[in-house]
Amino acid sequence: MKIAIVCYPTFGGSGVVATELGVALAERGHEIHFITYKQPVRLDLLSHKIFFHEVSVPTYPLFKYQPYELALSSKLVDMVKLYKIDVMHVHYAIPHAYAGYMAKQMLAEEGITIPMVTTLHGTDITLVGNHPFYKPAVTFSINNSDCVTSVSRSLKDDTLRLFDVKKNINVIPNFIDTKSFQNPYTDCQRDLMALPNERIITHVSNLRPVKRIQDVIQIFYQIQREMPAKLLIVGQGPEKEPAEQLTDQLGIADKVIFFGNSNEVDKILCFSDLFLLPSEKESFGLAALEAMASGVPVISSNTGGLPEVNIDGESGYLSNVGAVDEMAQNALKILRDDTTLAQFKAKSRKSAARFDTHTVVPIYEKIYRDAIAGEC
Numbered sequence: 001m002k003i004a005i006v007c008y009p010t011f012g013g014s015g016v017v018a019t020e021l022g023v024a025l026a027e028r029g030h031e032i033h034f035i036t037y038k039q040p041v042r043l044d045l046l047s048h049k050i051f052f053h054e055v056s057v058p059t060y061p062l063f064k065y066q067p068y069e070l071a072l073s074s075k076l077v078d079m080v081k082l083y084k085i086d087v088m089h090v091h092y093a094i095p096h097a098y099a100g101y102m103a104k105q106m107l108a109e110e111g112i113t114i115p116m117v118t119t120l121h122g123t124d125i126t127l128v129g130n131h132p133f134y135k136p137a138v139t140f141s142i143n144n145s146d147c148v149t150s151v152s153r154s155l156k157d158d159t160l161r162l163f164d165v166k167k168n169i170n171v172i173p174n175f176i177d178t179k180s181f182q183n184p185y186t187d188c189q190r191d192l193m194a195l196p197n198e199r200i201i202t203h204v205s206n207l208r209p210v211k212r213i214q215d216v217i218q219i220f221y222q223i224q225r226e227m228p229a230k231l232l233i234v235g236q237g238p239e240k241e242p243a244e245q246l247t248d249q250l251g252i253a254d255k256v257i258f259f260g261n262s263n264e265v266d267k268i269l270c271f272s273d274l275f276l277l278p279s280e281k282e283s284f285g286l287a288a289l290e291a292m293a294s295g296v297p298v299i300s301s302n303t304g305g306l307p308e309v310n311i312d313g314e315s316g317y318l319s320n321v322g323a324v325d326e327m328a329q330n331a332l333k334i335l336r337d338d339t340t341l342a343q344f345k346a347k348s349r350k351s352a353a354r355f356d357t358h359t360v361v362p363i364y365e366k367i368y369r370d371a372i373a374g375e376c
Helices: 013-027 068-083 093-109 135-143 153-162 213-226 240-250 265-270 286-293 324-335 338-355 357-373
Strands: 002-006 031-036 050-054 087-091 116-120 147-150 169-171 199-204 229-234 256-260 274-277 298-301 316-319
Touching (some): 002 068, 031 068, 093 116, 116 357, 147 153, 199 265, 213 240, 229 265, 274 286, 286 338, 298 324, 324 338
Parallel strands (some): 031 050, 147 169, 199 274
């Protein structure tokens, strides 16, 4: 099949999943066309099966905000015609499904029928989409998609609760290539980050308020009071500066390293002992899954799709949002002795295997075939 993938090209989970999906599909023989405003960060190499088409938005003084959806719709029309695309797969209802619908209508005027699969990832539903300004457009975009998927049962339930959706929503979880997380490093160079007797705690996100970075700091503060430890925070966002200020206030600035955005998350996870994700809301929890695949147990909140990923007492522990003291105590249960830590590391890898690429990608292939056949 020839598949057009529309996504955000940034470090967020939806863009990562869309990119990894495209790469996996290309390895299975499909021709993949990424259509977005810059090359996705996880798309390291183009090939004879993978193409990137940049959406350029000309600047016109007439517009206060440049019309990206219009430019994207036009680009989709051009690429579908030029490459004879079989199916469009858009990630995020707004603006991508909305732009995809407009492209479908323009192509229909020329006698070209192109099905569209829309994947809902989270904030397009729970945050942006539920805003009164956007809710009608999100509802319209979902109902006018040929097939709709969501990355967790929790997100599907939220969508049906918040919107008047007429389409069937197929739950297809996020996924990873577990083999790529089986530490190819003969030496993780752990000694660059911590002393031999220090546990290494890690958090990876876009550092937005929903990630509750203050809770990450507070959990770590309690951990380091009980044992030698270092905290590694990977990501860039509005909560970085307040988090840095909190580490100063607590007197632990020398024990916390802020990396900013990084393309070496796999190497950081290689020498990590525990992953913290105390989020207010997570539609799935891809960062937690990547940690588990690296053999890093997870302390997380029990919100959204996280209970579908992080199995309480197996790959880590779940707590209510904001339960900092409980999360810290659960972290100490895992970290206090090497035997318990090794057991949780092994169980984390095993649990992550449920979401392997080879299990999930064929489900998307079937969705594409259903969309093309008009059988969603």
